[in-house]
Amino acid sequence: xxxxxxxxxxxxxxxxxxxxRVILDRIGDKWTALVVLRLKDGPRRFTELRDxxxxxxxxxxxxxxxxxxRDGLVTREIFAEVPxxxxxxxxxxxxxLIEPIxxxxxxxxxxxxxxxxAQEKYDASA
Amino acid sequence: xxxxxxxxxxxxxxxxxxxxRVILDRIGDKWTALVVLRLKDGPRRFTELRDxxxxxxxxxxxxxxxxxxRDGLVTREIFAEVPxxxxxxxxxxxxxLIEPIxxxxxxxxxxxxxxxxAQEKYDASA
DNA sequence: GCTATAAGTACCTTATGGTTACTAATGGCC
DNA sequence: GGCCATTAGTAACCATAAGGTACTTATAGC
Numbered sequence: 001x002x003x004x005x006x007x008x009x010x011x012x013x014x015x016x017x018x019x020x021r022v023i024l025d026r027i028g029d030k031w032t033a034l035v036v037l038r039l040k041d042g043p044r045r046f047t048e049l050r051d052x053x054x055x056x057x058x059x060x061x062x063x064x065x066x067x068x069x070r071d072g073l074v075t076r077e078i079f080a081e082v083p084x085x086x087x088x089x090x091x092x093x094x095x096x097l098i099e100p101i102x103x104x105x106x107x108x109x110x111x112x113x114x115x116x117x118a119q120e121k122y123d124a125s126a
Numbered sequence: 127x128x129x130x131x132x133x134x135x136x137x138x139x140x141x142x143x144x145x146x147r148v149i150l151d152r153i154g155d156k157w158t159a160l161v162v163l164r165l166k167d168g169p170r171r172f173t174e175l176r177d178x179x180x181x182x183x184x185x186x187x188x189x190x191x192x193x194x195x196r197d198g199l200v201t202r203e204i205f206a207e208v209p210x211x212x213x214x215x216x217x218x219x220x221x222x223l224i225e226p227i228x229x230x231x232x233x234x235x236x237x238x239x240x241x242x243x244a245q246e247k248y249d250a251s252a
Numbered sequence: 253g254c255t256a257t258a259a260g261t262a263c264c265t266t267a268t269g270g271t272t273a274c275t276a277a278t279g280g281c282c
Numbered sequence: 283g284g285c286c287a288t289t290a291g292t293a294a295c296c297a298t299a300a301g302g303t304a305c306t307t308a309t310a311g312c
Contacts, residue, residue, distance in 0.1 A: 014178055014180050016181060020235045023238060023241055024234045025156060028159060029154065034139070034147075038140065045258080046259055046260075047258065050259090054141050054142035054144075056301095057303095058261085059260085059261075059262090060299090060300060061260095063299095069248065071244055072241060072247075078259095082308050083257040083307095083308080083309080084307090084308085085258070085259085086258080086259060093241075093244075096237075099233075100232075103225070103226040103229045104150065104154075104226040104227065104229070107153075107222070107223060108149040108150045108153060112146055114219055117198070118196065118197055118199075119196055119197060123196070156269080171289085171290090172289075173290075182270095183270050183271065185270080185291085185293090187291095188291065188292085204290095208276090208277050208279075209277075209279090209287085209290075210276090210277085210290055210291085211290085212291085
């Protein structure tokens with residue numbers, strides 16, 4: 001596997017110190033995927049995100065957005081107005097994440113009926 | 127969107143009660159993806175999984191496996207021996223999850239350098 | 253002066269995750 | 283015969299993260 005000219009050996013995903021695993025952990029957290037999918041259709045203000053993502057607590061949304069900003073997946077633009085206006089947008093790297101996340105999301109959607117059936121069967125036998 | 131002949135309306139992923147979101151949440155938890163990727167190469171015993179996934183606590187591994195079993199993604203086969211032997215394996219539905227999970231995992235792997243750079247830049251300016 | 257507004261932060265409570273120790277049942281070893 | 287090792291967990295406890303609600307800052311409009 002080669003990334004921009006530099007040899008890049010596939011790390012051991014199962015090693016707790018593996019960088020890939022740390023990132024996978026981040027992406028897979030409770031809100032990150034939802035925020036990225038929300039920003040897919042264009043930049044959004046803090047309140048729009050907060051109200052648009054089934055009642056996420058502001059504290060948690062802030063944390064999630066700060067992490068995304070730190071990871072270079074989202075930009076945060078502050079307008080010096082009163083009341084304040086802060087606009088979040090995906091970076092190109094953030095946009096590149098939409099495809100894999102959508103793949104997982106679509107998988108989930110397609111398998112809702114089968115999973116629900118499996119759960120009912122499991123619960124009935126227990 | 128149509129799934130096996132039945133009309134299936136794309137739910138609102140941003141609604142906290144959306145079934146898709148619940149499943150997405152499950153998939154994205156800390157260990158599920160790792161367990162599925164571990165089982166990709168064939169059935170494994172409890173201890174093999176525990177030792178193979180960078181020191182996951184047994185309690186948490188049990189929880190993860192029980193959820194996967196309940197969701198119909200993994201089978202659990204107990205052999206009445208002493209000491210006991212329990213073998214976990216992916217169901218066909220579990221196998222179908224490998225592809226989207228791998229997509230996310232590959233994305234993470236490819237972007238490790240860029241994310242690391244972004245983090246360093248962010249931390250330096252703060 | 254009073255109120256509304258946006259984007260948070262502070263503080264407290266609850267849920268989840270993590271750690272370590274312990275258990276059941278039997279075969280092999282001394 | 284008694285003792286230890288082995289596997290797949292469970293139990294009890296503690297740490298961390300998430301969730302909920304209240305508060306803050308600064309200014310424009312009434």
